[in-house]
Amino acid sequence: MAERRTAPGTPAPHAAPGTSKRRTAPGTSARPGRQRPGRPSKHRGLAPGMVATADRFAALADGTRRHLLEQLAAADRPVSELVTGLDISQAAVSQHLRILREAGLVTARKQGRHRYYQLRPVALEEFRDWLDELERFWHARLSALGDYLRQAP
């Protein structure tokens, strides 16, 4: 069948959540909020799907962190942007982001001198999967069109 396919752009693979290296907090005085931010080391090395439920609840329970997630829902941002409009220090925002990262809700990527934070809830992964499946659907249907044309009178 003389049929050509132009491969569409496929989404970049994502770093698995919960795999970010744990960093030693630089100065615990920056630790924000009343929530227990520290995650016990027993959670280290869990598979992506196994990020502790309790951590996600705790991460979501804090208003500042929910605010940060909402900011990240609009676009990936560096800490310096996320701190704008908040009454807390950049160090405190970084601590909140660390908690979100360890809960598997955001990931960070280095870009130039900045570290960009990116939202990563399961819903978005499911959405990407759904889109990928839709793309496969179109490929399959348009291939079927080729077969149909060959067989049709």
Place this chain on the structure above:
Amino acid sequence: MKADIDVTMTYPYPADRVWAALTSSEALSAWFMPSNFKPAVGHRFTFRARPFRALGFDGIVRCQVLELDPPKRMVWSWAGGNIDTTVTFTLEQTAEGTRLRMRQVGFDGLGAQLTRRILSGGYPRILGQRLPAYLGQAATGSDGPPPPDQCAEDGRSLLGVFRRPHRQIQSR
């Protein structure tokens, strides 16, 4: 996030023939899927796709023919739930036959919309019930898991909070 779907294929047949296969209800039933399609601008038709409930999409795709320009271009709306996209078929006669390009656009922003909906209480069960339940439990040290009927429809939440059974809560 990927913003659209773009598939191009070339068929070794003249554009008229490809166009006919794209626009006849009988042909569509053979290679695409059964539907009540008619090649008339304004005509509405439906078919089924995989549901995506987080965006209110139950799998019923509602389409309308928006443009028809034989044998070059056809545009459908393709909607359901919060999903509102358009599908554009473009045909181009080439030396090898007909190049067909299908683009489905309108997905951009859905990811952000999805997240905003979750965070803003579009899923009140997560933040409205489960979270307080968890917080209460954490405070009192009670070990009874929340009743299972509070789970999201498919047994897990969109943020992955309930991906693991409730027992995780007690393990800390």
